[in-house]
Amino acid sequence: MKILPTLLAPFATETFLAEYWTQKALHITGGPAKFRDLFSWQDLNDLLNYHQLAEPDLRFAIDGKSLPDTDDRQTWRDRLNEGATLIVNGLHHRLPALAALTAHLRQDVGYRAHVNLYCSPAQQQGFDCHYDTHDVLILQIDGAKEWFVYGATVPYPTETMRSSEQLPPEDPPYLHCVLQAGDVLYIPRGHWHYAVAGVREASPLENRPSLHLTVGIDCLTGLDWLDWLLHDLQTDPDWRQSLPAIVDGQTRALETHLATLQQKLITALQQPDWQPRYLDDVVHCHQPPLPIALPAQMGVDIFPDDFATEFAWSLLHPRQVRCLGPEHYQFQIGSKQVDLKGIPAALAENLADRDRFSLADLADWAPELDFEADVVLLLTRLVTEGILQVVQGTRP
Numbered sequence: 177m178k179i180l181p182t183l184l185a186p187f188a189t190e191t192f193l194a195e196y197w198t199q200k201a202l203h204i205t206g207g208p209a210k211f212r213d214l215f216s217w218q219d220l221n222d223l224l225n226y227h228q229l230a231e232p233d234l235r236f237a238i239d240g241k242s243l244p245d246t247d248d249r250q251t252w253r254d255r256l257n258e259g260a261t262l263i264v265n266g267l268h269h270r271l272p273a274l275a276a277l278t279a280h281l282r283q284d285v286g287y288r289a290h291v292n293l294y295c296s297p298a299q300q301q302g303f304d305c306h307y308d309t310h311d312v313l314i315l316q317i318d319g320a321k322e323w324f325v326y327g328a329t330v331p332y333p334t335e336t337m338r339s340s341e342q343l344p345p346e347d348p349p350y351l352h353c354v355l356q357a358g359d360v361l362y363i364p365r366g367h368w369h370y371a372v373a374g375v376r377e378a379s380p381l382e383n384r385p386s387l388h389l390t391v392g393i394d395c396l397t398g399l400d401w402l403d404w405l406l407h408d409l410q411t412d413p414d415w416r417q418s419l420p421a422i423v424d425g426q427t428r429a430l431e432t433h434l435a436t437l438q439q440k441l442i443t444a445l446q447q448p449d450w451q452p453r454y455l456d457d458v459v460h461c462h463q464p465p466l467p468i469a470l471p472a473q474m475g476v477d478i479f480p481d482d483f484a485t486e487f488a489w490s491l492l493h494p495r496q497v498r499c500l501g502p503e504h505y506q507f508q509i510g511s512k513q514v515d516l517k518g519i520p521a522a523l524a525e526n527l528a529d530r531d532r533f534s535l536a537d538l539a540d541w542a543p544e545l546d547f548e549a550d551v552v553l554l555l556t557r558l559v560t561e562g563i564l565q566v567v568q569g570t571r572p
Contacts, residue, residue: 179280183313183360183391198311198332198364198395201325201351206358214273215317215389220264220295224252227270236260240304256385261302261373262295267389277391279464279492285393288462292390296321298374298383305370306339311393314361319386321371325351328366334399344368355388365395396458404454414440463493463510472559472566479535479552486567487555488532497528509563516554520544532567 181189187204196202223229231245236252238260246252256262268278268291278289296302298319307328314323326345330337345368355361363369373386409415415437420429444450467490472478479485489495493510500506500515505524507514523542526533538551545551558564 178284179277180284183281183315192362196362196364200364201367201369202360202362203323203351203353203355204360204362205356206360208357210358211315211317211389214277214315215267215271215293215387217318217387219271220293220387223264223267223270224249229264233265235263235265237263237302239301256295256297259297259300261297261300262293263302264293265290267291267293274389275464276492281391281393282463283494285395286458287396288394290392290394292392294386294388294390296371296373296386298385299372300374301370301372303370305344305368307333307342307366307368308339308363308392309333309335309337309365311365311395312363313391313393314355314363315389315391316355316357316359316361317387317389318357319373319384320354320356321373321386321388322354323352323361323371324349324369325361325363326368328364329368330366332397333366334397339368401454404457405450408450408453409441409444412440459494460496460508460511466490466493466510466512466562467565468562469559469565473562475556475560478556478559478566480566480568483536483539484534486532486534487559488565488567489563490565491531495528497524499524507558507563512561512563514558514561514563516557518550519554 184192184204185206187202192202230247235245236243236255238255238258243255243260252262268274268289274291278291281289294302296319305324305326307330314321326349327347329345330342333339353361374383420433422430490509496508498506498508499521503519503521504515504517505519507516507527520542523538523545526537526541530537535551535555538555539547542551555564559566
């Protein structure tokens, strides 16, 4: 499933990636119902009433300052009525729809995403002008919010390069817009911004509180590749060896040693396998955990509808099948790998191509396999390993 085109619609995804992604902010007008199935006031009420939320997952801010932590719900209501902005972090860990959004977005752009919520009373500003160290998509759920976006003063800041330690830009904002329900605002990492809930010229009766989701996207950088390379080199004792002692300020031995390490690094980067290994790690690492599906993963009720029983791969995780030899295949779902031997090529190809299939389909794809000894055993292993799910309610 492609989620990015859905979020950006009616704006063309290709144009967004070519002309705006990591370059400049973009406001996209949607419709009031665009995000109705994604999040609502009722979802927020359920979070506040039935989830254990505390700092840093739940916090309040007003006029650029964070308020003291509290778990008293009456105080939460009082703070909102006093003009504070409510922030709830990590909603993708709490709501299935937002977990699916971040998983699909990761497949669309290749990087991890997270979702935070902001609820602001009308005519209130929660934060001073600042920049984020990740790219963001603002999804306006309800109400309105006026945004001011400025250029970057620190290109591509990392997590340690906080805006609180920098001077904001003196130039005027290059984008000034008001987000209404269903609108999207993209802000690249490092671009300064602030927002005020509501619309200034609206009457008090027309001004509703603003409710929006911020989808943060944590892109990798060249520094992340160097971190991976550093971890990879730790397996070589030459890199773990202590550097030569510096006696009486003499550095000749150290210079020679560093020159040797420099050449070793050049040699390592000339090896043909480092780039495929890194790319494989980027694609499959930091995936969301595979879903728990009980009791099937305990080996119970794996075939509730007999031949009509259907199975499905997780749609939240990339799927890859590699041929390791004759009738030997490796299935990778997210970060989990399973090696299977004795698998006919036609069966492996169909398993790789189909998101969902039935027990009867497997019998058709591999008629040469023994049903009880091979097919049932294969499906049982894939289900109990957690990489294949039994579809519930297959039989009408």
